[in-house]
Amino acid sequence: MWHFVHFDSKLLRSATLLFTQPGFLTAEWIAGRRNGYMKPLQLFVVASVLFYFFLPTATAYFTSIRDLKFGLEHQDHLANTFEFDAAAAIAHKVATGQFSTADAEQRVMQLASERSKSWLFVLIPFWGALIFLLFQRKMPWLAPQLIFAMHGMTFYILFDLSIHAVITLFGVSSDYGRYIFLILICSMPVYQTLAVRRVYGDAWGWSALKGLVIALGFVASVMLYRQIITISVLV
Secondary structure (H helix, E strand, O other): OHHHHHHHHHHHHHHHHHHHOOOHHHHHHHHOOOOOOOOHHHHHHHHHHHHHHHOOOOOOOOOOHHHHHHHHHOOOOOOOOOOOOHHHHHHHHHHOOOOOHHHHHHHHHHHHHHHHHHHHHHHHHHHHHHHHHHHOOOOOOHHHHHHHHHHHHHHHHHHHHHHHHHHHHOOOOOOOHHHHHHHHHHHHHHHHHHHHHHHHOOOHHHHHHHHHHHHHHHHHHHHHHHHHHHHHHHO
C-alpha cells in the first residue's frame, strides 16, 4: 500500500510542478535532486497511457486520410508535406478485394492510432537534438537536453488531455480539434520560454527567442510525425 501511495504522491507532485513551474523538474534533475519526483521517463509513460486511455480514438498524433487527400489536392504542404497520394494507396488496398473503401480507411485509421501510441517516444531524441544545438556551449551534454525535451513533451500531452477534459465537461461540440491544436501551439512558446529561463538561466530576451525556436521545432516535429504515422500504414 505504501508503494502505491508513494507513487501517487510523486505523480501528483511532479505533474503539478510540470504545470506551475516550467523547467523546475529538469533543473532539479540536472542538479541531482531527484528524490520525491517521478523519473522523467516514468512521467512521460504515465502521461501517454492516460491520454490514450481516456482518448483512444483521438487523432492528435496521426493525421487523417481526409487531410492527406486535401493536402495533395490543394497543394497544401502543411497538410501533406510529402505529397503522398493517400487515395491511390487506399484504392490499391481495395483492389486486393479484401476491403471496401470505407473498411480500408477505417482499418488504416485504427492501425495509425495504435502505431502513434507506440512510436511517440521517437519525437524526444529529435527534439532533444535541436535543443542540444541551441545550448551545447552552455551545457555540452545530450542527456539534460533529452530530459528537457521529455518534460516538455509530457507537459504537451497532459495539457492536451486537460483541454479535452474541460471541453467534455462543458459539453462543447465535438468539432474542436483544430482549436485545441491552436491553443497547444500558442502555449508552447510561452511554456518553453519560462522553462529555458529557469533551466539555462538566459536573459529574458534570449529565453524568449530560444523558447520560440524550440516550440516551432516541436510543432514541426509533431506535424511531420502525424503524417509519417499514417503514411507508414498506407504504404
